[in-house]
Amino acid sequence: MSALEDQTILRETATRVLAGHGLVLEEVEIRRGGGMPQVRLVVDLPEDQLGSADLDTVAEASRELSEAVDADDAVLGADPVLLEVTTPGVERELTALRHFRRSRGRLLTLTTTAGTALRARLLAVDGEEMVLRQEPGRDDRGRPRKLPAGTSEHLRLAHEEIDSARVEVEFDPPADLEQLLAEAEAAPDDPDDTTPAAAPAATKES
CATH class of the missing domain: 2.30.30.180 (Ribosome maturation factor RimP, C-terminal domain)
Incomplete structure (x- = not known):
């Protein structure tokens, strides 16, 4: 099973990095098309906090995650992958x-x-x-x-x-x-x- 299919190391790495920035991992989305795979990490503030995640903080966490992915092929595999870190949009349906x-x-x-x-x-x-x-x-x-x-x-x-x-x-x-x-x-x-x-x-x- 590939790293993209398993996601265990990806989730563990993302959770650790995001915690250092006061963020939590909400969702992992994998998109496969004609080009390289796209990995979209949806992050948010912890559930006991109100307001929206600071975009500068999200950008800093994104840079650190990118460095972690580049340094360890076990996170997302050795093939090129487009990594995106974003916050939930207002159009998201509330379920959990x-x-x-x-x-x-x-x-x-x-x-x-x-x-x-x-x-x-x-x-x-x-x-x-x-x-x-x-x-x-x-x-x-x-x-x-x-x-x-x-x-x-x-x-x-x-x-x-x-x-x-x-x-x-x-x-x-x-x-x-x-x-x-x-x-x-x-x-x-x-x-x-x-x-x-x-x-x-x-x-x-x-």
């Missing part, structure tokens, strides 16, 4: 719990396994449950949308109840976001502050 932990404070577009569409801010991840605040946004005329009558603004969804989720690009996050996150982390479980995942959450115009 660590993806959600890294997205605390972000506005998400979700669909539950029951088929309910939600637009909500992820405030905390409590075990395998997402603590969310629904934010319907505005309609085409700029008017605030309202939640259906009887629907709670705050809800909790189990990881297994989420069919799909993506981060929504946001240019003007709430000014009190840090306070919201702190309060969500500190708040005890409240059964009265939960909306069932199957409850209708479609928005309507005022």
Whole structure:
């Protein structure tokens, strides 16, 4: 088995180098085409940190990884390989719990396994449950949308109840976001502050 197929030494080397820069290995992608193989390493901050990885730090880690690959054919083999180190794009679908932990404070577009569409801010991840605040946004005329009558603004969804989720690009996050996150982390479980995942959450115009 080739080094590209095995990836054991590659992952061990990447994990060691990235740890020295405060980064973690998220994913390894191998692309084979007509030319040389392309190895794409997706890196990110640890799941207990918010924000985005510093691009200068990623560049430094990339240079060190390239040096490690050049110095040891066991990492990627002796044949030429194009190595790319990058961070996850905003279009990435959130699947694993660590993806959600890294997205605390972000506005998400979700669909539950029951088929309910939600637009909500992820405030905390409590075990395998997402603590969310629904934010319907505005309609085409700029008017605030309202939640259906009887629907709670705050809800909790189990990881297994989420069919799909993506981060929504946001240019003007709430000014009190840090306070919201702190309060969500500190708040005890409240059964009265939960909306069932199957409850209708479609928005309507005022």
